[in-house]
Amino acid sequence: MSYTPHGHHLIAGEKIGTETKFSSAPATGQAFEFSTGTPELVAQACVAAQKAFAGFSATSREERAVLLETIADEIDARGDAITEVGSAETGLPEGRLVGERGRTTGQLRLFATHIRKGDYLDCRHDKALPDRQPLARPDLRMMQRPIGPIAVFGASNFPLAFSVAGGDTAAALAAGCPVVVKGHGAHPGTGELVADAITAAVKACNMDAGIFSLVQGGTRAVGEALVTDPRIKAVGFTGSLGGGRALYNLCAARPEPIPFFGELGSVNPMFVLPEATSARGADIGTGWAGSLTMGVGQFCTNPGIAVVIDGPEADRFVEAATQGLGAVAAQPMLTDGMADAYRDGARRVGEGVGVKALLTTACEGRDGAPYLFEVSAADWLADEVLSEEVFGPLGLVVRVKDAAQMQEVAESFKGQLTATLQMDDGDTELGRTLLPVLERMAGRVLVNGFATGVEVCDAMVHGGPYPASTNFGATSVGTLSIRRFLRPVCYQNLPEALLPKDFLTA
Numbered sequence: 321m322s323y324t325p326h327g328h329h330l331i332a333g334e335k336i337g338t339e340t341k342f343s344s345a346p347a348t349g350q351a352f353e354f355s356t357g358t359p360e361l362v363a364q365a366c367v368a369a370q371k372a373f374a375g376f377s378a379t380s381r382e383e384r385a386v387l388l389e390t391i392a393d394e395i396d397a398r399g400d401a402i403t404e405v406g407s408a409e410t411g412l413p414e415g416r417l418v419g420e421r422g423r424t425t426g427q428l429r430l431f432a433t434h435i436r437k438g439d440y441l442d443c444r445h446d447k448a449l450p451d452r453q454p455l456a457r458p459d460l461r462m463m464q465r466p467i468g469p470i471a472v473f474g475a476s477n478f479p480l481a482f483s484v485a486g487g488d489t490a491a492a493l494a495a496g497c498p499v500v501v502k503g504h505g506a507h508p509g510t511g512e513l514v515a516d517a518i519t520a521a522v523k524a525c526n527m528d529a530g531i532f533s534l535v536q537g538g539t540r541a542v543g544e545a546l547v548t549d550p551r552i553k554a555v556g557f558t559g560s561l562g563g564g565r566a567l568y569n570l571c572a573a574r575p576e577p578i579p580f581f582g583e584l585g586s587v588n589p590m591f592v593l594p595e596a597t598s599a600r601g602a603d604i605g606t607g608w609a610g611s612l613t614m615g616v617g618q619f620c621t622n623p624g625i626a627v628v629i630d631g632p633e634a635d636r637f638v639e640a641a642t643q644g645l646g647a648v649a650a651q652p653m654l655t656d657g658m659a660d661a662y663r664d665g666a667r668r669v670g671e672g673v674g675v676k677a678l679l680t681t682a683c684e685g686r687d688g689a690p691y692l693f694e695v696s697a698a699d700w701l702a703d704e705v706l707s708e709e710v711f712g713p714l715g716l717v718v719r720v721k722d723a724a725q726m727q728e729v730a731e732s733f734k735g736q737l738t739a740t741l742q743m744d745d746g747d748t749e750l751g752r753t754l755l756p757v758l759e760r761m762a763g764r765v766l767v768n769g770f771a772t773g774v775e776v777c778d779a780m781v782h783g784g785p786y787p788a789s790t791n792f793g794a795t796s797v798g799t800l801s802i803r804r805f806l807r808p809v810c811y812q813n814l815p816e817a818l819l820p821k822d823f824l825t826a
Contacts, residue, residue, distance in 0.1 A: 323401040325509045327354045329361055329536055330519055332368035333529030336361065342537045344508050347411030347652045347686060354508045357538030359545035362500070365533035369469035369498035370551040372530030377466045377496040379527075381822055384494060385432035387525045391485060391493075392425035394517035394524075406479050406510040411652030411686070416615065417480070424480040427487060427776045431494040434778070434799040438826030440464065442808070458813050463823050464806035466496035468553030471546045473567075474504035474511060475558035476654055477618045483507070484514040484534060487776075487796050488556030488581070495805040497553075498531040502546055506655050508536050547571050547580070554805055557582040558620070558796065561709075561787050568790050581804050582790040583783065585709040586737035588621050588762075588771045591726060591754060592628040592637060595746035596768075601628075601637035604742050608715065609644025609690075611770035616651045616688045617713030618658070621738050621771040624710060627697075627729050630719040638717055642678050642692055645715065650681065650689035658711060659686045665710030666691045672706050674699030678717075688712045697725050701732055723750050730754055735785025735792065736762040738771035763788065763795065 328335035338355040345351065395402070403417045412420075434440060441463045448459035470492040474483035481487065484501050492499045503511040515534040522532055535542065547555050547570050555571055557564050557580065564582040571580040592604055611623055626641075628634045653659040663683070670677055674695050681689035694717040700706050706716065720726045733739075739762040743751045751767075758765045763784035774782050780798035783789040789796070794804050811819060 323405055323509075323513070325352045325354065325405070325512050327352060327512070329355055329357065330512075330515045330532075330534045331361060331365050332372075332533055333519055333523065342505065344409060345656065346408045349408040352509060354512070354536050357502070357535040357542040359541055361535050362542060362545040362549060365500045365535060366469060366546075366549040366551040368530030368533060369500055372498050372528035373466075373468055375528055376498055376531050378820075379496060381435045381438060381825070383525070384496060385436050387521060387527060388428045388432040388490065388494060390521040390524055391518050392428040394521045395421065395425050395485060395514060398513050398517055402480070402510060402513050405513060406507060409507040409509055410479055410654050412479075412615070412654075420478060420480045423776060424485055427481070428485070428490050430776060431490050431799065431802065435494050435802070438822065440799065440802055441822055441826050443823055443826045448813070461811045461814065461819065461823060462808055463820065463826070464803065465809045465820070467805055467807050469498045469500060469551050470805055471549075471552045471555045472499055472501045473543065473555070473557045473559060474501060476504050476506045476658065477615075477620070478558070479504075479507040479510045480514065482558045484511045485518055487801055491801040492556070492805045493531070494802050497805045499533075500546060500552070501532075501534045502543055503534055503536045505537050511536065543567065544570060548574055550574075550576065552578065554578055555580045555582075556796065556804070559584070561585050564790065579804070580790050581794055581796065583620060583737070583796050584787050584789060585711070586620060586784065586788045587624040587707060587709050588736055588738045588740070589625045589627060589730070589733055590623045590740040590742060590771075591730065592626060593741060593743040593747035593750050594629050594633070594723070595744040596742045597628055597633040597637055599744055601633050602640040605637040605640030606644045607770060609641045609648070611772045612715050613645065613648045613690055613713040614772050616653050617690075618654055618711060619772045621774060623738070623740060623771050624714060625707070625716050625718060627718045627720060627726055629723070629726060630721060634719060638678065638694065641715065641717070645679050645690035645692050645713070648690050648713070650683045650687040652686050653688040653712065656686050659683070659688055662688050662710065662712035662714070665712070666714055668705060669693055669710060669714065669716060672699070672703050675706070690714070693717070694719060697721065697729050701729065707733065723753075726750075727754060727757065730757045730761070733761050735788040737782060737784050737788045738762050738764045738766060740766040740769065740771055742768060761785065763792070
């Protein structure tokens with residue numbers, strides 16, 4: 321490997337090592353040692369972030385936009401090394417890493433463009449009415465203001481787009497909030513390279529170095545120290561339901577509770593309506609197989625459950641999906657632990673009452689291969705375990721008797737990131753009936769597509785009711801994600817000389 325990691329934390333622009341080390345566990349190539357995080361390092365990073373907040377929150381939108389663009393440039397300048405290290409650590413192919421880097425830098429540049437416009441501040445002005453009877457009205461102005469230092473937890477399945485410089489970090493910096501990142505142990509070298517890029521950009525823009533820190537590795541106590549540090553004012557998290565819920569509970573139990581913006585998982589159900597099943601059931605089955613196996617199924621929007629009305633048309637859909645999945649060979653998953661959890665999940669589903677195995681595979685070690693099961697709606701409704709996420713390329717077909725039972729199944733789902741309707745013109749009435757259910761269930765509703773793939777843009781919502789996320793009114797993708805780290809402040813009778821400069825230029 322041409323790049324050798326330095327293995328240090330980056331605390332307010334300084335490389336800091338610790339005596340205790342941990343080793344990376346790459347899918348291929350050489351392992352490297354990295355300094356292990358401690359609660360003391362977390363506190364040091366949080367102190368620096370708090371000291372930097374006043375100055376950073378007062379910067380102009382233009383200054384922060386330039387910072388975001390410079391971070392993107394610095395990441396691109398390290399592009400070859402990031403791809404090399406990221407591919408070795410995660411087993412993801414080069415093309416996937418290059419694409420994800422483009423998404424990451426594109427997101428940073430999109431946020432720069434967005435904050436320059438100023439619309440996200442939602443500035444409002446009710447002018448004074450001194451002569452109003454019976455009471456005069458004061459001059460009132462409102463705008464969104466940054467809330468303080470933000471804790472960000474890197475995700476396992478997106479080493480770039482949801483990690484050190486991913487959406488949470490980009491949104492916080494765009495809002496004017498310093499960031500302390502807890503790097504993910506699955507890809508510490510990739511995280512280090514991106515952190516180096518951010519640190520270089522902060523220095524090039526003459527910003528306070530305290531606006532960004534990266535703490536690598538460490539026990540659960542490190543994450544707990546981060547979310548309970550009194551200087552942290554919100555948390556961004558992408559990960560498991562169990563880990564996320566534990567951190568959420570800590571945030572709520574603080575003397576000063578803070579918002580925890582956690583994206584915790586989803587099965588992303590797909591409802592295949594009868595006319596679509598009849599006209600193109602085989603094509604939908606083939607497409608579903610491709611979506612299920614993309615990235616070895618390690619996407620939070622992986623459509624793990626397909627609901628279809630039983631009959632010969634459903635048989636053709638299932639046959640095509642089985643053939644498509646059967647043609648996919650085992651591939652390395654992101655970590656050994658994920659591969660073990662995936663196989664455990666497959667066993668759990670396969671042992672469900674009434675569950676029929678359509679495709680089972682033998683995959684060992686770090687590899688993951690597709691599984692496909694089917695079950696009747698009655699048995700599915702009776703077993704809540706079958707609706708739980710299995711992180712990997714596993715599909716479960718739920719056969720319903722009729723449209724009424726399809727709606728019953730739809731109403732039984734907990735909160736989801738996405739829900740999909742596969743439908744033709746003749747399915748419009750059923751689609752109209754199901755849509756209100758899906759709106760209540762999911763943050764994004766699709767028609768005739770597959771949920772894998774999340775566009776980074778103004779209109780995107782990546783979130784949903786619990787347990788998909790811990791805050792159904794927020795999104796972790798798209799320009800609206802910046803609003804998570806802002807709060808409205810009303811200014812009454814303030815002279816313009818005291819108003820934030822962003823109010824006067826928005």
